[in-house]
Amino acid sequence: MSVRVRFAPSPTGYLHVGATRSALFNYLYARQKGGKFLLRIEDTDLARSTDESTRSILEGLAWIGLEPDEEIVFQSANADKHRAIAKRLLAEGKAYRDFTPKEAPSDGPVKESIKERARAQGGEKNMRDNPYRDLSTVESDTRAASGEPFAIRLKVPEVGKTAFEDGVFGLQERNYAETEDLVLLRSDGHPLYNLAVVCDDIEMAITDVIRGQDHLTNTHKQILIYEALGVAPPKFAHLPLILAPGGKKLSKRLHGEIVSLTTYRDAGFLAASFRNFLALLGWSASEEQEIYTFEELIEKFSLEGVHRSSAIFNYEPNNPKRWTDDKLIWMNAEYIRTMPLAGLLPFVKAELKAAKLWREEYEPEGRAVAATIDSTESQSFENATEMGDRPAALAINLPQVGSHEWYIRTVDLIRARFFTLKDFSAQGRSYFSEDFDFDPAAIEKNLNKFPDLKNWLPELADRFESEFQEKAYSEENIETVVKAFTEEKGTKLGVIMNGARTLLTGVAVGPSMLSVFEVIGLERTLMRLRSRVAFNA
């Protein structure tokens, strides 16, 4: 029988990081086994489920690359079938009507009150003491016919135990005595989670259930339902939980948007790096490798490699540098600087577009224009002004700047220092626009400390202008000119370079200045070196 797994989130909010990892492990497992990965939206809690949430889950899965192989199943659509099955179990005497009036919902956090009650009952509670458990069929039918409300509970056998071999946790056993007669159908006729899950898993022909460890006790309950139904249960595997730094289960309520997948997409993370990071949280291929392609993950994934202990997802809410897990940030940077450039380009394009920094000339079709520029001798910029559709006031002469070649070279140059895609439009802004900010710390350190620069840098611009009338504005030539200039002024190369860096890019960090000069282009270099805007700031 070929493997069929499912990811079954309830649409009560955004897609959770922990849920995403469950989805990922299911997906990896299915792909490796040549099986199918299915999606079921568990929207049986009408009060809490929203379409908005369903959309957000779908969106998140699409982003992270875990799209289902078959039509999405909405659990609520199967409610009639679930009810019918509950009735069948009732008719077969495997379930019974419980006429106990529904408890009024307690105020305060539900989890807390459940826990309180459980603690009060202690380990002494007899799970089989429901007075309606052995009500005669006749009386049960009569009371039901009279319109008295009832819930339907599974009649868990007195003696015995549920047992299954968990793919991660090994043999799991639980005495029937520890499992209550769980409710299958609410008194308002609404099917409950465990019943719905079992029915749907059977209907979807699920062979392997891979889900969070918080479902371990549900599994015993569900096996009871499988037994009552006379259907062989699927294989089960439970995943360790992901914990927040405090040690608590990472949750929406406690930890906010740090657990939302979309947070990472919106913050400029690559789906590939996020996937890679998630895969390594609670799973290991037992080797010293950190970076895995999707294909490698599929190939190497195994339930045996999944841990039994939960992992902490580190983050510091008030530390901008560490707002999320260090290793995740590192991994994203690693992807950005080492992945094939062609793979990165579409993401950079999207980011620049969103920041309104994108220009059509960066497209490969822009080649024709760029080629013209290159071939018509080095520094003829006539064409450049035609490239943009900026207002005249902002129009600047872009040298080969603006061509597709310039664009990919620039991206390749600056990506080495970036952590997220956002950096292309933030730190990298000065490469794509005249409208960029100056970092006060950079001004202080690189300009104000050397007052001479106020005159030197415009002077350097003049020097560039005369020197590069004939010569190509290349790194090699630039170096010669700047070095000569530095010697004349009797200063250190770093003073000139860093001063220029600040005026040219607004920041104190970046690639080699020779590359920066070249990539900014002569026209913009002259303009920026002559600009006093930073000095006046």
Added chain:
RNA sequence: GUCCGGUUCGUCUAGGGGUUAGGACACCGCCCUUUCACGGCGGCAACACGGGUUCAAAUCCCGUACCGGAUACCA
């Protein structure tokens, strides 16, 4: 309370009777260097505790502590 599970550097983890207990992130230092990174080299840093088994225990067994999960007419 009861049931289930867990505990190796700060974090993610490798190892699972004999290891100088390995790697990654983070941090620190040095090198490279016009800046910041990258890269290279080095450093800091861990087997929860107590018994037992054994020639030998981080590794196997028992107990303790601590942590987590579960507990519903939620999912």
